[in-house]
Amino acid sequence: MLHERLWTGPGSILTRGGCEISVSRFDPAGLPVGSGRIVLDLRRECFGDQRSWASLTPAEARGLAGLLTAQARVVEEEVARRDEPAGQGDGPLEVHRVQGDHYTTVVRGHRIDTDQPLTAEGTDEGPTPVELFVASLASCVAHYAGRYLDRHHLPGEELRVSARFTKAPGPIVRIGTVALQVTVPALPPGRTAGLLAVARHCTVHNTLEAPPEVTLDLTTGSGSTQ
Incomplete structure (x- = not known):
């Protein structure tokens, strides 16, 4: 019932x-x-x-x-x-070194290149890992915003999300701030708050709000794990 x-x-x-x-x-x-x-x-x-x-x-x-x-x-x-797509987090992804600072990440058959810019002695074959990190947040926000627009039959062809980030001061190298800007066509009255609420609860944003436990192990050429 x-x-x-x-x-x-x-x-x-x-x-x-x-x-x-x-x-x-x-x-x-x-x-x-x-x-x-x-x-x-x-x-x-x-x-x-x-x-x-x-x-x-x-x-x-x-x-x-x-x-x-x-x-x-x-x-x-x-x-x-x-409505989050199924299969996320089901399998591992692997990063392989190509040459110098150029690395290739393989996930579900897709390849993502990361590198360092020429000014940092890289070959600029792709974004830096830090840029990719911010891009994952921006694209996750865009995904959720796009689903919201589709669900309410609102135009989403011009949807875009821009991001700016800064490094935090201090001895620990990390990102200090990320500013996201969601741009959409004009929304009907009452839809702005709903779209922002959904976008703020995307998976990557939620992960930053409640950081996961991260473990790091080392496997040597002999196959032993440390």
Whole structure:
């Protein structure tokens, strides 16, 4: 039954007339791909004559809008996570040295070249590993933003994501800041927040927010691992 998939929402509001209105959502696992449903529940006690409506004050209406917006963002994020392509992380990728600073990464039959620029004594056969790292974040954001546009039947041909990054000061070499700019055609009212919420929860962005455990082992020519 439909009610078996109902998740209790984060809250409800009680109107001045004593009517309780709750906002919740359905479990996306039981819905078609690309769809999510937010539930507005008017308690039967609100209308003795069985009419499904409630009169709200401006303050009550703003409170209800806040609950609906919060649930809408959660649903968009859940749908985006559920629609993540299968197979990611199932197999290893390998990096092979070509020559000097030129390396080739092989993943699922694809080859990605990395190198260093000529000014850093490389041969510039590809982006640097750091540039590729930032590119993975930008392309992941673009993927999620594109799925959002497709799901809502919005034009996405001109979608693009630009990125700028800076190195952090100090003895540890790392990236200090990454600034992403998502550019899309004009969006209908109310879609900007949803698109940004989905884009911010792409897999790479989530990984940066909660870094994974990274292990590093060494295998010698004799086959022993250290």
